[in-house]
Amino acid sequence: MTTSLVVSINGDGTDTEDNADKWADKIKAACPIAEYTGNISGGTLTPTDSGTTNYIVISGKIKLLPRIKTSGRKGNWDNNPLGDSYQEMLQYKDELCEDGLYWHQTVSGENEYGRYYCQRYLQADTPKSEPNDTNTPGISPDIDKAEEMLQFNYSAIGDETDTISKIAVLQCMLVIGDKCAVETGTTGAVSDIVWKTYKTPEQCASDDEYYQQSFTIGFDPKIGDCLIGTDFDIQNNISYQLGLDAEGTAIPISKADKISGKVLFKILGPVNSVFDEITRRHPSFWRHTQWNTTSRLIMANVSAIFLSDFEITIHSDNGLVNNTGDADLVYMSNTTETFYNKKDDLEFEISSGLTTAECQELDVTQSIKLSTPLMGDNEAVIKITDHTHTATATAKAEQLYVNQYYEEYHKPLLILKTGLQDRDSLARYGNLYYHPALSKTFYTQGISRSLRYAEATLQLKEI
Numbered sequence: 001m002t003t004s005l006v007v008s009i010n011g012d013g014t015d016t017e018d019n020a021d022k023w024a025d026k027i028k029a030a031c032p033i034a035e036y037t038g039n040i041s042g043g044t045l046t047p048t049d050s051g052t053t054n055y056i057v058i059s060g061k062i063k064l065l066p067r068i069k070t071s072g073r074k075g076n077w078d079n080n081p082l083g084d085s086y087q088e089m090l091q092y093k094d095e096l097c098e099d100g101l102y103w104h105q106t107v108s109g110e111n112e113y114g115r116y117y118c119q120r121y122l123q124a125d126t127p128k129s130e131p132n133d134t135n136t137p138g139i140s141p142d143i144d145k146a147e148e149m150l151q152f153n154y155s156a157i158g159d160e161t162d163t164i165s166k167i168a169v170l171q172c173m174l175v176i177g178d179k180c181a182v183e184t185g186t187t188g189a190v191s192d193i194v195w196k197t198y199k200t201p202e203q204c205a206s207d208d209e210y211y212q213q214s215f216t217i218g219f220d221p222k223i224g225d226c227l228i229g230t231d232f233d234i235q236n237n238i239s240y241q242l243g244l245d246a247e248g249t250a251i252p253i254s255k256a257d258k259i260s261g262k263v264l265f266k267i268l269g270p271v272n273s274v275f276d277e278i279t280r281r282h283p284s285f286w287r288h289t290q291w292n293t294t295s296r297l298i299m300a301n302v303s304a305i306f307l308s309d310f311e312i313t314i315h316s317d318n319g320l321v322n323n324t325g326d327a328d329l330v331y332m333s334n335t336t337e338t339f340y341n342k343k344d345d346l347e348f349e350i351s352s353g354l355t356t357a358e359c360q361e362l363d364v365t366q367s368i369k370l371s372t373p374l375m376g377d378n379e380a381v382i383k384i385t386d387h388t389h390t391a392t393a394t395a396k397a398e399q400l401y402v403n404q405y406y407e408e409y410h411k412p413l414l415i416l417k418t419g420l421q422d423r424d425s426l427a428r429y430g431n432l433y434y435h436p437a438l439s440k441t442f443y444t445q446g447i448s449r450s451l452r453y454a455e456a457t458l459q460l461k462e463i
Helices: 017-029 207-211 356-362 397-409
Strands: 004-008 034-037 054-066 107-111 114-118 149-151 167-176 179-183 193-197 215-219 226-228 231-233 249-253 263-270 274-276 278-280 302-316 384-386 393-395 415-421 432-435 440-450 455-462
Touching: 017 263, 054 167, 054 215, 054 226, 179 215, 193 249, 263 302, 384 397, 393 397
Parallel strands: none
Antiparallel strands: 004 302, 034 263, 054 231, 054 249, 054 302, 107 114, 149 226, 167 179, 167 215, 167 263, 179 193, 274 278, 384 393, 415 455, 432 440, 440 455
16 A cells, blocks of 8 residues: 545546647646645745755656546446446446446445445535545546656757756645745756745736746656656756755745745646647646647546655755755863752754854754844844844854853852842842842742732842
8 A cells, every 4th residue: 555645637538629628627626735834833945044045846656547447337337427438337247237337346335145346436516515425437547557648859850869867747725824836937946946925816916917926747758658658757847966865846936036935735736738749838727729630638547646755855955065964963061160950951943043154063954943033134044143142242142041040050149148128110020130248149039929918039140
């Protein structure tokens, strides 16, 4: 058994211009066919400096499954989406059709005639409704010996060299925060995908404008491959020059893109491509290109689109620095004092950003930390300034924390308990208190109050 993401197509096998127009309406009406929504806060994907590029990589295998012979109920072939030519009865022992079923040796059952094997296919009335028993086949099984169709022989008319980089199969929309990934070319190159400000359907003048905020997933066939019935890897647009240990369709993220926030990923629908010696697709994914008498409608000849091992991962080029160590960054004090107050191990849930130069200096690889906080301009926080002490300091938050912890516990400090009349804001957490006899300044660790006597008991610690 394998786990796959299946996009049901139910092609009808009719290669006509009228049917191509009907498919355009069907595809648009079903959009979107799948949707993933991330958590509210999302994460930070923007690199800390212009010397580093992060990538979202989509990988896996993709297959256009052809229309396959299936079984269905007796006498109901008029409503069979696979057409009359695909009537088939797979028998087990005797021809037992009294209950109106054709037999398929996959699911066992019992009736008055004894044991039989059959499979019922369920089909929904609309792409978004629950399936019900309509007595017609639905998704066909993915089998290794499926018929292969539409052989890829030409990149362009008469051109038998392999210059095609991607046959688009699924149109997808990726929105992170207020930005979306938009494909500006047709080859699937990394440079073809850019980030633009996302517009809701209400903000767009037409469906075309809204759905152009998207990109395609596809595969890169070789001369002689059949487009239908063949297992392909999702197109790999990652060259060795990118410095990534990954394969798949990469979407770049630079510092200028400022990508962070909630993630929304949609599979809008299949691309309504036409095959006529070469493969053509319309800029609007649901429409088809100009029709000829020799044209073949690809989706009309497909039962389903299978995506297996499908993953969307994030990577960094580490500033193209040849630094592949897997060392962790540990913030610790360099004190050699013998007195200390031991603290439990601490793991920072929020991490300051590291520049490429800092990663190289510290011998750690640049990685994408979704928990890095952002500044108002959507850039990662690299350093902060501490104004709480006599001398201000600017450093990473983790460094300031360790430094303050060291200063707090590396030598004994005086703790004083005292009582004050609770009036005129004398007892407040923000106050500092000076003791002239001790010549020491104290800050407040805790306050307890007596409403009966209008007194406050303060626990103070020496600064």
